Structure formats: structure tokens, C-alpha cells
Amino acid sequence: MTRTLYLFCSAAPPVFDVAKVIEDAQARGWDVCLGLTPAAARWLEPSLEGLAVLTGHPVRSEYKRPGEPDMWPKADVILFAPATFNSVNAWALGLTSTFVVGVVAEAIGKGIPVVGMPCVNAAYVQHPAFERSVELLRSAGVAMLYGEGGFVPNQPGQGRPDAYPWGLALEAAESAGSGPDT
Ligand SMILES: Cc1cc2nc3c(=O)[nH]c(=O)nc-3n(C[C@H](O)[C@H](O)[C@H](O)COP(=O)(O)O)c2cc1C
Numbered sequence: 001m002t003r004t005l006y007l008f009c010s011a012a013p014p015v016f017d018v019a020k021v022i023e024d025a026q027a028r029g030w031d032v033c034l035g036l037t038p039a040a041a042r043w044l045e046p047s048l049e050g051l052a053v054l055t056g057h058p059v060r061s062e063y064k065r066p067g068e069p070d071m072w073p074k075a076d077v078i079l080f081a082p083a084t085f086n087s088v089n090a091w092a093l094g095l096t097s098t099f100v101v102g103v104v105a106e107a108i109g110k111g112i113p114v115v116g117m118p119c120v121n122a123a124y125v126q127h128p129a130f131e132r133s134v135e136l137l138r139s140a141g142v143a144m145l146y147g148e149g150g151f152v153p154n155q156p157g158q159g160r161p162d163a164y165p166w167g168l169a170l171e172a173a174e175s176a177g178s179g180p181d182t
Contacts, residue, residue, distance in 0.1 A: 082119030
């Protein structure tokens with residue numbers, strides 16, 4: 001049976017590689033639904049139609065209106081990458097003003113496996129909220145790929161979006177989706 005991966009991205013430079021990541025996930029057997037923060041959707045605006053065709057599902061960046069039907073199949077796993085400083089902290093605090101953060105916040109309570117991989121520089125991570133957010137999300141069962149075996153922060157201005165470890169993120173999503181509940 002095809003498994004559904006919600007791929008959620010916020011506005012950090014690795015988001016520009018999302019088409020390739022979708023193709024990699026599809027090659028691994030996932031039916032992919034793409035969700036974006038409004039900021040990431042603005043960055044990808046010229047590609048949104050093509051991304052909808054590639055996934056076979058609408059690309060979502062806004063909450064539906066009351067009464068509107070669900071547009072996506074149910075998720076087996078959610079991968080939130082790249083996750084910005086802003087989105088990681090909002091997720092940890094339960095500030096659900098963006099659609100994708102709302103979905104991952106609820107996923108904790110629904111028992112849907114969630115993998116998160118930040119994309120943050122070494123200055124952001126010195127803000128005291130960041131480590132706290134990562135630890136809080138880990139304690140709630142989220143697989144946060146941060147530090148060894150995940151994303152390692154770069155110096156400000158020295159980010160290498162081409163080196164963002166998407167392969168680790170897809171592998172973690174696969175492991176998360178092969179638990180006893182799936
Ligand atoms: C060119 C550019 C690169 C950025 N890179 C990052 C980044 O790597 N990590 C990060 O946390 N924020 C980064 N930002 C800032 C976020 O885009 C900004 O905080 C945005 O409000 C995040 O919103 P979102 O989390 O809803 O997507 C970048 C902004 C710009 C303009």
C-alpha cells in the first residue's frame with residue numbers, strides 16, 4: 001500500500017531543492033503532499049503549479065476554510081525540513097498561526113510520526129529559546145535531526161544549501177514510518 005508523506009518546508013534556502021527531494025521521496029515509494037509556510041510559498045511562487053503537478057496534490061500553505069473538504073490523504077509520516085528558527089520555536093510553543101506548524105503541533109497528539117530538521121545558523125542557535133525548543137519537541141516524541149547525525153549549524157552567511165542533509169531526513173522519515181502503527 002502506498003504511504004503518504006507530508007513534506008513541510010519553511011523559508012530557508014534548501015527549500016529551493018524541494019522538487020528533487022519530492023522525486024527522491026517518490027522513488028522511495030512515498031505519495032508526497034507538499035506544505036509550505038506562507039513565506040516559503042512566496043519564495044517558490046513561480047514553481048507552485050509545477051510542484052502540484054509533480055506531487056499530484058494541491059500545494060498547501062493556508063488553513064482551509066470551515067466546511068471545506070480535506071484535500072490530502074491522511075499522513076503516515078510528516079517531515080518538516082527545512083525548519084527555520086521561527087518555525088521550530090513556534091512549533092515548540094504551540095503558536096499555530098501557519099498551516100504547517102498547526103499540523104505538526106496537532107500531529108504530536110494524534111500520534112503521527114514527525115521528523116524535523118532545522119536549518120539555522122550558529123548565531124540563531126545561541127538564542128536561549130532554540131535549544132529549549134529542540135529539547136521540548138524531542139521530549140514530545142518528535143525526531144529532531146539536529147546536531148550529530150542531523151543538521152549542523154553553519155556560520156551566518158556561510159550556509160551551503162546544497163549540503164543540507166536531505167538524505168538523512170528521508171531516511172529518518174522512512175524509519176519513522178516503519179513503526180508498529182503503520
Ligand atoms: C535569503 C534568506 C535566507 C534565510 N535563511 C534562513 C535560514 O537558513 N534559517 C532561518 O531560520 N531563517 C532564515 N531566513 C529567515 C526566515 O526566512 C524568516 O525568519 C521567515 O520569517 C521564516 O518564516 P517561516 O518559518 O514561517 O517560514 C532567511 C531569510 C532570507 C531572506
